[in-house]
Amino acid sequence: MPKVQDILVLFQTSPALDVVPSAWARYEASKGTGIKDLIEERNPPYKNAMAAMRDGWQVIQMSEYHQRSEADGYELGPFPYQTVLSRFREMQTEEEDS
Amino acid sequence: MKHLISSQDMAQFTASGYLKYEDMVPKDLCKACLKEMENNKGYLAVGMPFEETWPKDTALGEAFRLPKVKGLIQSLVGPDPLYDHHAAHLVKAHTTRGPDMHQDSVIDFRQNYFDIQLSFFPVDTTDEMGGTFLVPGSHFRNVRTGEIRGYQHITGKVWATCPAGTIYVWNTRVWHGARSNYTDQDRYMYKLRLNPTKPQIRNFDTSDIDNPEIGRILSTHHGWEGHEHRYELMKRIELWRYVSDQPDYDVGERFLRRREYQPQRIMA
Numbered sequence: 001m002p003k004v005q006d007i008l009v010l011f012q013t014s015p016a017l018d019v020v021p022s023a024w025a026r027y028e029a030s031k032g033t034g035i036k037d038l039i040e041e042r043n044p045p046y047k048n049a050m051a052a053m054r055d056g057w058q059v060i061q062m063s064e065y066h067q068r069s070e071a072d073g074y075e076l077g078p079f080p081y082q083t084v085l086s087r088f089r090e091m092q093t094e095e096e097d098s
Numbered sequence: 099m100k101h102l103i104s105s106q107d108m109a110q111f112t113a114s115g116y117l118k119y120e121d122m123v124p125k126d127l128c129k130a131c132l133k134e135m136e137n138n139k140g141y142l143a144v145g146m147p148f149e150e151t152w153p154k155d156t157a158l159g160e161a162f163r164l165p166k167v168k169g170l171i172q173s174l175v176g177p178d179p180l181y182d183h184h185a186a187h188l189v190k191a192h193t194t195r196g197p198d199m200h201q202d203s204v205i206d207f208r209q210n211y212f213d214i215q216l217s218f219f220p221v222d223t224t225d226e227m228g229g230t231f232l233v234p235g236s237h238f239r240n241v242r243t244g245e246i247r248g249y250q251h252i253t254g255k256v257w258a259t260c261p262a263g264t265i266y267v268w269n270t271r272v273w274h275g276a277r278s279n280y281t282d283q284d285r286y287m288y289k290l291r292l293n294p295t296k297p298q299i300r301n302f303d304t305s306d307i308d309n310p311e312i313g314r315i316l317s318t319h320h321g322w323e324g325h326e327h328r329y330e331l332m333k334r335i336e337l338w339r340y341v342s343d344q345p346d347y348d349v350g351e352r353f354l355r356r357r358e359y360q361p362q363r364i365m366a
Contacts, residue, residue, distance in 0.1 A: 011249060013324030022322040025197070025250040037194035037278050040231075041251045074357070076239045076329060078246060 003088040004029045008057060010049055011079040015063035017049040022079055032094035049083040057085035101169025102303040105342070108173065109315040112338050115237035116268035119170065123161045123218065123263040130157035132220040135286050138186035148292055151181040161218065162290060170267055173302040174214045175294040182213060182291035189228050189279040198275030199233075199252075200244040202291075206271060207240060210340045211298065217266040218288045219258060227285040228277035229258030230266070235320040237271040238333040246273060254321030258287070299343050307342060313349040328353050 006028040010021035021044045026035075046052040049059060063081035103117070111117050123131065134157050142151050153159040161167065171179060189195065202215070223229045233252050257277060258266060268274070270291060279285045306312075316334045323330050332353050339347045348354055 009248070013326045020324065021253075022324050023249040023252040025248050035196040035250070038196050038198075038250060040255070040257070040277070042253070042255075044251070044253065074329060074332060076326070076333065078239070078241055079249070080326075 001091045004091045006030050006087050006089050008045065008052060008085040008087070010044070010046075010052070010083045010085070012063070012081045012083065013079065015065060015081040015083075017053075017059065017062060017083060019048055020044070021046075021048070021083075028089075030089035030091050032092075036095070049085065052085050057087050060084050060086045099169060099172050101166045102301075103170060103173040104303050105305070105307040106309060106311055106315060108302040108341060109312040109338060110318075111174065111267075111269070112341065113316050113318045113334050114234040114320065115272040116232055116234065116266055118258075118260065118264065118266050119166075120261055120264045122166050122170075122265040123164065123220070125262055127157055127161055127164075128220040128262045131161050131218070131288065132286060134158050135186040135188075135220065135288055141183045142181055144183055145180055145293070148179045148181040158288070162216070167216070167265065170265070171214070171216075171292060174212075174267065174298070175292050176296045176298055176301040178295050179292040180295060182293050184288070184290045187230075187276065187287045187289060189276055189285040191279060191282050191284050194278040194280075195228065195276050197247050197250045198277075199246045199249050199273055200275055201236075201241050201246065201273055202270050203243070205240050205242050210337070211294070212237070213270040213291055213293050215268050215270050216290045216292070217258070217268065218290075219260050219262065219264045219266075220286055220288065221262045221283070223258055223260050223262075223264075223285065223287075224281070225257070225259050226280045227283065228279040229260065229285070230287050231255055231257035231275055231277055232266070232268060233273040233320075233322070235318070235323070235330060236273040237269040238330060239273070240271065241273075249273075252322050298341055300341070302341075304342070307344075312338075316349060 009025045011023035012019050012021050024044050061084035107117055217230060233255050316338055317331060335348055335354055339345050
């Protein structure tokens with residue numbers, strides 16, 4: 001089977017690659033086209049992006065710093081930064097929708 | 099009014115956006131409510147007084163008028179709330195769910211205001227049954243409904259596991275979603291959303307309002323805040339100042355002073 005791209009996104013409160021992620025998501029095309037059963041995970045898969053890099057993941061995007069203004073500098077919304085990691089894995093047959 | 103929540107509970111609601119109360123609805127009434135949920139119909143008159151709108155002479159009518167439930171409602175949205183909407187959320191037996199993180203309705207920027215949602219679990223709800231998950235403390239982060247679906251996992255996420263008769267009450271801006279049900283049993287969660295009609299100030303039991311524990315509760319770390327904890331804390335303090343009617347309240351390093359202390363403006 002060919003190798004295809006898996007993506008791991010670490011959502012962070014700083015763009016640094018050595019910070020603990022607040023949230024995370026997997027887009028593993030090697031396994032299928034979406035998660036049909038989300039198994040809860042209490043802890044991130046890696047303590048930070050650098051630990052993922054040491055496990056073979058390649059950083060394909062890291063965030064820029066934001067310019068803050070008085071108007072929005074205290075506002076909260078989605079997590080402000082993310083690190084996108086990539087790894088190629090052998091494609092598996094996708095399970096049929098039940 | 100009896101059964102008002104304490105100031106410490108109100109502080110926890112301010113910091114975490116939700117509270118959990120077991121033993122709110124007696125078991126027999128839970129069974130009767132479950133039967134009614136199986137025949138749930140659509141919304142009632144949105145935006146009309148709850149007391150006039152909510153059915154009487156039904157099990158669900160009785161459940162949401164129990165003295166303990168009325169005390170909880172009064173504590174958070176005050177007297178004479180409005181009915182917003184309700185729904186019997188069902189995850190059928192052996193139904194899996196993918197990522198589902200969302201904030202309800204549409205983005206809501208109203209200051210010094212919050213709606214509540216009561217989530218009533220009529221049967222014992224185990225982890226395997228997929229009780230609703232919540233992200234504690236996320237209610238100050240306005241987002242557009244389902245755009246946060248990409249946050250598949252968040253540190254500090256909690257999910258409902260509880261005995262029959264439990265009610266979770268939460269600020270409607272808390273990020274939440276449904277989970278997989280791996281059991282042979284259908285999983286129901288009955289939700290009711292209410293709006294206040296008056297300013298939400300000191301509607302709870304204020305006899306413990308000076309308890310120093312409140313400052314520690316407001317400073318709670320839920321696990322996901324990271325470098326933004328102090329910005330979360332500022333939002334919590336602003337809301338606590340409002341609901342407790344203490345306009346100068348602050349804790350620790352008093353971060354709100356960085357905006358408020360401006361002698362140069364007085365001199366000018």
